[in-house]
Amino acid sequence: MGADHTRPAPSAPPGVRRILVATVVPLFVATLIAALVLWPWDRSDPAAGTEPPRYHGTVTRVVTEPCPPAPETPEGSPGTPQGPCGTVTVRVDDGPDAGRQVQTPVPAGPGAPTVAVHDEIILVELTDPADPTASAYNIAEHQRGKPLVWLVVLFAAAIVAFGRWRGLAALAGLAASFAILLTFVLPGIGAGSPPLLVAVVGAALIMFVVLYLTHGVTAQTSVAVLGTLGSLVLTGILATIATAATHLTGFGTEDATTLSMLQTDVDLHGLLLAGIIIGSLGVLDDVTVTQAATVTELAHANPGLSRRQLYRAATRVGRAHIASTVNTIVLAYAGASLPVLLLLTADSRAVTQLLTSEFLAQEIVRSAVATLGLIAAVPLTTGLAAVVTTAGRRGGDATTDHDAPAPAPAPTPRPAADRSEALEALGGPRAGNPPSAAGWPGRDRSTDSTW
Numbered sequence: 001m002g003a004d005h006t007r008p009a010p011s012a013p014p015g016v017r018r019i020l021v022a023t024v025v026p027l028f029v030a031t032l033i034a035a036l037v038l039w040p041w042d043r044s045d046p047a048a049g050t051e052p053p054r055y056h057g058t059v060t061r062v063v064t065e066p067c068p069p070a071p072e073t074p075e076g077s078p079g080t081p082q083g084p085c086g087t088v089t090v091r092v093d094d095g096p097d098a099g100r101q102v103q104t105p106v107p108a109g110p111g112a113p114t115v116a117v118h119d120e121i122i123l124v125e126l127t128d129p130a131d132p133t134a135s136a137y138n139i140a141e142h143q144r145g146k147p148l149v150w151l152v153v154l155f156a157a158a159i160v161a162f163g164r165w166r167g168l169a170a171l172a173g174l175a176a177s178f179a180i181l182l183t184f185v186l187p188g189i190g191a192g193s194p195p196l197l198v199a200v201v202g203a204a205l206i207m208f209v210v211l212y213l214t215h216g217v218t219a220q221t222s223v224a225v226l227g228t229l230g231s232l233v234l235t236g237i238l239a240t241i242a243t244a245a246t247h248l249t250g251f252g253t254e255d256a257t258t259l260s261m262l263q264t265d266v267d268l269h270g271l272l273l274a275g276i277i278i279g280s281l282g283v284l285d286d287v288t289v290t291q292a293a294t295v296t297e298l299a300h301a302n303p304g305l306s307r308r309q310l311y312r313a314a315t316r317v318g319r320a321h322i323a324s325t326v327n328t329i330v331l332a333y334a335g336a337s338l339p340v341l342l343l344l345t346a347d348s349r350a351v352t353q354l355l356t357s358e359f360l361a362q363e364i365v366r367s368a369v370a371t372l373g374l375i376a377a378v379p380l381t382t383g384l385a386a387v388v389t390t391a392g393r394r395g396g397d398a399t400t401d402h403d404a405p406a407p408a409p410a411p412t413p414r415p416a417a418d419r420s421e422a423l424e425a426l427g428g429p430r431a432g433n434p435p436s437a438a439g440w441p442g443r444d445r446s447t448d449s450t451w
Contacts, residue, residue: 016391020222027229028208034201035184040191052124053095056143057102059119061089064106084108088115088139090123102137113142120146166214173210180206181278189274192265199274200236203281204229211285220292223388227288227381232277235284235373239276242365248272252358272362280370283325287374288381291318295385310386318378325374330367337363 064086086106092098104123107113115121120143128134159167185202189195207228215221250256250268260268294314299305305313334341337359347354354360 013391016219016388020219020388024222024225027204027226031201031204031208034197035205038188038193038198038201039184040187040193042191052126054140055095055097055123055125056093057090057121057123057137057139058093059088059115059117059121060091060101062106062115062117063087063089090121090137090139092123092137095125104137104139107139113139115139115142169214173214176209176213177206180209185274185278189266189271190263195267195270195274196236196240196277199277200232203232203277206281207232207285211289215289219388220296220385221289223381223385224285224288224292226384227291227377228281228284230380231284231288231373231377232281234376235280235369236273236277238372239273239365239369242369243269243272246361246365248358248362248365250362252362276366276369279366280373283329283370283374284377287318287321287325287377290321291378291381292385294318295382295389299389307386307390310389311382314382314385315378318382322375322378326371329370329374334363 064084067085084106085108087103088106090102090104092100092102102123107115113121122140122143123137124140125135125137128136156171159171161167163170180202184205185198188198188202207225211221211225211228215224248269250270250272251260252272256268256271259266259271291314294317295310298310298313349357355364
């Protein structure tokens, strides 16, 4: 998250450090208290569902055969796709029938897995409602545990190999983020707590843990923390206003509708706001850390820059960063919703009606609000970083452009050499050396010895 800067930032003056501690520590304590108050202490475990038992198995044989003729359907009605047909022999690897060879029909239908011999699959045991003692196995999907484990190992190894200790700290921060999401944010929303409040507190907790763990406890990191927290609060306010103005209900997707039927106490409108906050955090901390580091590096490269000059120079970097990040946000939302967007293109409604539909309006609000919060993070973090970086300078810091440091004295000009003397020095032999060794070598000689 953010940029990696191997050279440590210069230490801030004691007075600046005391002000940052007095600002950041109360905010961290308030975040901890809010998390403890909102923590789902009395959350009950989910009740056992009616899902059929699932077991691991290995395909040992696949036999395909022609499908029986399909029944005639009225003209114009959608037809049922045929095939493939046949049987699959599977060795059950666990459960009460471990070691047995069972036969299942070849998976068919939309999204059905394509199986071959030696494939590791998931079996589902189905019980006949008329006769509870009779059961049969069906293939549900492939086992994906091993490929996912290898992918995660490769992911972690690449981060550690490139980032070294900083990469290891980034992995620890990623683990902390998922831990907070899975133990606080999602259970808290599921328990009926206000989703927006839970999301803001959870995002602040993630921000404190990840930024300080990844980038160290420094004044530069504290500036990034304050900039991120301020931008998150502003994003939450803008999201509340935008969703109220556009009358979004949170029922824009099929997933939200399904969730409302399974958990009737979840506020889907608040869940929409929570999603905007959590989605904005991953981009916000990248921008704030980069802006704080940019101001620090500029001040280190040219200690004579005034506070205003630092702010202007770092803001130019922030503009370039924002210009690329805005496109990232929109494409990320579009990529996550690509199947639904493709479905909407086949809709016969007018384009204006599609854009103002619940689903697309929801995505437009997500992108616009996240971008506004991102834009606000640049001047906020850059201004804080400029104040912190220039604080404590001897004689005070200049805040206007006309107070720039005095220019260094001009160097003494070297005396002009006579042109004929210069040409003679370039082309003539050196003193004490024969002409053949001092001049340029012939075309057939190497220049290595001369150089």
